[in-house]
Amino acid sequence: MNLYPGLAEELERWAPETPDSGELRVEATPSGHPTLLLGGRHVHSPRDPVREAERLAESFRAAARGPSGEAASGNAVAGDTGGGETAPIVILGFGLGYSAEAAARAAPGRPLIIVEKRKDVLRLALKIRDLGALLSENRLIFVLGGDGGAAIQNALDLFKTAPGIIRNRALVAADEEWYAAVEQGIGAWLNREKVNQATLRRFGRRWVRNLARNMDAIRDLPGISRLQGVLAAGSGGNPVSGSGIPVFLAAAGPSLDGAGPLLGEIRKRCVVVAVDTSLRFMLGRGLDPDFAVVVDPQYWNFRHLDRCRAPRTWLVAESAVYPPVLRHQFRGAFLCRSQFPLGCFIEDRVDPKGALGAGGSVATSAWDFARVLGASAVWIAGLDLAFPGLKTHFRGALFETRSHAESDRFAPAETWSLRALQDGRPFLAAAADGGQVLTDQRLSLYASWFAGNFRKYPALRNYRLAPFAGIAIPGLENAGPEALLELPERREEIDSLLEGLYTRIAEDFRRDAGERERSYRAARTRLMEGLRAIAGEAAEAAALARDGLRRAGQGAGRAAEEDRILQRLDRALRSIKNSEVKEVAGFLFPPHEEFAAGDGQNGGQAGSDGGRDGGPFARYLESSGRLYQALAEAAAYQLEILGMVSETKRNP
8 A cells, every 4th residue: 555645656666577467558539638548448438438437436426235237338436335425435446547536526525545456557558648636635545456355454444434436347347356355345344334333333331331430540550662673674784682583472372272182382582472262272371461351341251350369570551451450350450442432532631551453352362462571582372263173163262152151052162163163254365284174254244454564564574373374364374382492492581581671661750740640631521521511502503403393394484593593503513523532432322324314414514505495404403303312422421431430549
């Protein structure tokens, strides 16, 4: 993926060993605009490529979600997804740029992601056409060749809303396999966003309750930013004590069983990082990890720590974890940056913690923690992201023991396992050992996250410790036990390094306690005041919209009254948008599409132009009333929870 400012340099450096397959030929058209042929097939209309692109852009705006109808030369669109001005438009196959230009005109302000397999096509377009107006918009991202599936996901990660898609059929057909990988990448990104939305709907209130109860920990616990680069070489090439130390990461897949006999030797050579689900495996074999990573806020995730006393292990947690996690028997704790606006609001004003990547699995956060430490390499066991031998986890994992404990004649443990295998839409994928292995949609999303981050940080080598079970992940190299045993023993150095670091952190953190306390009190006050203001403003706006809708239904609306309502709702919107707690208040807000209001969704303008008949204006009031009511309830709920927790702490 290349951001457009480096486009010229990228194309100048491009010098393929062999020309791209398929002959490129430019032809004149009756319209005066050149068209392009690839291998004898028209990429654009042979009559008027500009008009064709305009019709395609019009279809894009009108199309429903998903694949849509055909345009003049067989090009296709997937319509606007309702994401608004920030949603990107993906152009699959740039050609001579007509579709991209038409999309930019039809949807001004929307970012464009240009996906083009053939760099010679793009070079030709820049040579024969004046694309200065398109490029001067400075809102383009180019995905050029290479691993298009991974690159498109990285590009979409810059945005929060689902993209619209315009496809050039001729170019897509000419490189079908490459563009299919891009489409799969888009699908994986969309699935991840759907999962995120579904998770928020189901657990959002639990996260708020956890954060409210854990908020003092943001003041009282240091962040992982204080561990940044402890294992890496120092700046300017001067090594520090920890230079070159590797990390061993214990995920919880079935292949973790194979690492059991090696754990003692691993600890001598590596900093050991366990995820919450693998902690009992490590402790049960007499190995105390240096760090245990816990980021999932759910109660059942906390149960992975049952009977796991780890007095020599440091916890790495997110501030929204189930509250007893922070009181568990660890040596101490570090916090990473919260994934939720409520936690971020306090952290940013009290003590920034340092972010960890969040790919949907605790293993993704644990790997990123190893990167933050500055590991020279990461040796990984149990990162199968699949079901080798139809197994879901290592022997003795909570899932297994719970299924056996709760099984009976009508729901045996095998039924639990079958559900785990079936629920995620399983399919066969390439395996690390060269064959195939059963995985599912959710696990494959995690694999895509790892593959993308392995590419993002190529200097950090990653090794899968035998046995080589699970899904193949580009960038995760297979390595046998003999390779790990060749590493030098460094446990004494590791312990000395970490002990000295912990001592310095404790001293620094204790010295800053007074300032953090003052900042914490001020941040909580601003949070509560801001939420009260938004709750009141939104409730008043919702009542105004409902009253206006009632009057419109009675035929009592007048132009002056409509204008007054629109101006008042507009002031409410500006006030909320300017609030420093708007992201906190909106965290529990339902998805945007639930408030779509047809022709009236553009607010005051729609109402003033066509609302005198009660149509668009009434629809606008209806959607506004629901929107502001939902926002008022979301802010009020968080106020209630924060107030209840504060009262409980004052009067335990």
